[in-house]
């Protein structure tokens with residue numbers, strides 16, 4: 001099982017490339033309201049994480065994910 | 080967000096679209112007497128943004144059948160299929176559809192949207208898995224959500240990605256419904272259906288094909304992409320619509336492998352909505368006959384597709400896919416797409432404007448769709464319209480583009 005910290009850091013790295021202009025944003029950042037991801041962007045972020053950790057993330061659970069920390073906990077539970 | 084804040088947000092969204100300066104979503108079209116011509120804001124236009132692939136909305140036999148039915152059976156059934164809404168015509172259409180497709184049975188629905196929602200939400204349930212193409216139609220997403228199954232997406236038209244995701248599911252594959260389309264309606268790209276079949280079979284999952292867009296226009300007898308590929312027997316379930324090549328409204332759910340008829344008493348979207356109006360059923364039956372003998376219509380359609388595809392390519396438009404009845408030009412921004420849409424309208428050609436979030440991959444598109452009913456002259460006028468757009472939009476003439484999205 002991978003650690004929560006590892007998940008957070010992977011998400012931060014991916015977001016730094018795509019949305020945060022190279023900087024590392026805190027785990028409490030809201031993906032949509034604060035970081036400005038569109039729902040398609042969230043899907044793409046999740047696809048990248050699924051491949052990185054070889055897990056399957058059901059999109060039914062997207063509704064429960066608001067922040068980087070939420071997403072990291074969900075991904076961690078799947079591994 | 081409160082209920083009324085949602086209204087505000089929706090208004091903001093409409094305002095944003097309005098700022099593109101065009102009335103693309105609200106355009107009212109007057110259609111009188113022709114499948115390919117209409118009036119928008121008083122101006123005569125060629126309709127090149129419909130799904131009227133075979134032009135059957137004005138087929139004399141279809142019109143006559145509908146007119147007779149409305150006189151004989153009235154304007155509506157005022158009831159659902161399970162109550163008072165099954166007339167002889169509804170049952171006959173289902174038999175004819177089933178005979179045409181070679182399926183064990185077929186269920187007709189009031190729209191294709193409802194067919195997808197009903198079929199998908201009933202086939203799969205809590206504890207099952209639905210695996211859908213990322214670019215799936217809204218009705219597929221809705222059906223999946225309503226089913227209560229776990230939902231996963233795979234990358235659009237990517238059998239290797241599906242393979243990887245099914246592998247992650249392990250023995251849950253036996254409870255997995257994979258859903259793909261044939262011809263995708265926005266970019267006009269075609270699914271690698273034979274490869275999808277192979278992957279699904281290897282993992283022991285089930286395949287549902289939404290054949291809304293290739294039904295009637297592909298395959299020797301118009302049975303769609305699966306007929307072209309010779310793999311109809313491999314597909315577990317098919318859904319489709321009467322609102323494209325058949326030129327009416329309605330949808331269906333059928334299968335060669337399994338008898339779906341018993342689901343009539345389970346599918347709520349079938350049981351609790353009014354059945355199709357008799358005239359709609361009558362014109363659909365007439366259209367189905369035309370489809371079955373529609374080789375000439377299909378070859379005219381594909382000739383038109385080749386010609387427009389070639390014309391737009393040499394004008395320098397970047398197109399979404401190889402020639403098909405949907406020819407999408409990829410524009411650089413929503414603003415550019417809107418300006419091009421308006422310029423085309425000014426030149427007398429109506430196409431569909433598609434901007435985010437409506438298009439896959441956040442693309443901005445001009446979606447041109449062709450019909451067998453477009454005459455050679457109209458086809459040339461469509462290309463001339465695009466030539467006018469190219470002149471207005473591109474700073475310098477562009478070389479013929481070849482890559483697809």
Ligand SMILES: Cc1ncc(COP(=O)(O)O)c(C=O)c1O
Nearest residue numbers: 190191192216264291320322329
């Ligand atoms: C792929 C696909 N499935 C289903 C539908 C729904 O069909 P209908 O217009 O009959 O509701 C459409 C068209 O809107 C479609 O493009």
